[in-house]
Amino acid sequence: VPGIFIQNNVLLKVILLGDGGVGKSSLMNRYVTDRFDSQSFHTIGVEFLNRDLEVDGRPVTLQIWDTAGQERFKSLRTPFYRGADCCLLTFSVNDLQSFLNLSCWKKEFMFYSDVKEPESFPFVVLGNKVDMEQREVGEDEARAWCEENGCCPYFETSAKDDTNVTAAFEAAVRVVLAAEDQIGHALLGSTIDLHGNRKTSRGSCC
Ligand SMILES: Nc1nc2c(ncn2[C@@H]2O[C@H](COP(=O)(O)OP(=O)(O)OP(=O)(O)O)[C@@H](O)[C@H]2O)c(=O)[nH]1
Numbered sequence: 001v002p003g004i005f006i007q008n009n010v011l012l013k014v015i016l017l018g019d020g021g022v023g024k025s026s027l028m029n030r031y032v033t034d035r036f037d038s039q040s041f042h043t044i045g046v047e048f049l050n051r052d053l054e055v056d057g058r059p060v061t062l063q064i065w066d067t068a069g070q071e072r073f074k075s076l077r078t079p080f081y082r083g084a085d086c087c088l089l090t091f092s093v094n095d096l097q098s099f100l101n102l103s104c105w106k107k108e109f110m111f112y113s114d115v116k117e118p119e120s121f122p123f124v125v126l127g128n129k130v131d132m133e134q135r136e137v138g139e140d141e142a143r144a145w146c147e148e149n150g151c152c153p154y155f156e157t158s159a160k161d162d163t164n165v166t167a168a169f170e171a172a173v174r175v176v177l178a179a180e181d182q183i184g185h186a187l188l189g190s191t192i193d194l195h196g197n198r199k200t201s202r203g204s205c206c
């Protein structure tokens, strides 16, 4: 069952994965603080930021988990995959290798997240840095990958120019809520008590 309910507000955990340098931290910071830093540092481990929003009239708290893409930080990021409601697979359109690595990222997520229904788990794919002139990955190519891998929504984004950043995060919320609507009444009675113990049908490790 996706999300934790606090009163009527659903808390959704989304996680950004992709190669080091594709712009995951920049996308999160653009979305949450509306800022862009052209000289950001590589992330070490994970960081998260929350943003409240309303999607189709429903109040949502989006908890965005930003992970370190560099291989040497693998053991620091993978413990945080559990409990994610949606995974945002990110590459940079001017870096072919980061696109070719999407499959590895998807596999790594599936392996460590331990999701209950792998076939229906929602992914969104982001092709970032579309403001750059030199592209190594075409939009058609990216959309084809998405179709071959289960038809995830695809967005061409720029954290720098603020292109499609809001649309991409809202799409993540929509795919989760759509999955939740299919589960339907299972969500009724999914609440959180005053001591913060989750009472959903989904197990939690901590
Ligand atoms: N031109 C351009 N540069 C970007 C964009 N997004 C990020 N960058 C730049 O790309 C570099 C890497 O961005 P980060 O957001 O740190 O990348 P990351 O994916 O978080 O990298 P790791 O933390 O190592 O996994 C930085 O210099 C950013 O300023 C974008 O949309 N356009």
Ligand SMILES: [Mg+2]
Pocket: 024, 025, 026, 041, 042, 043, 066, 067, 068, 069
């Ligand atoms: Mg980062």
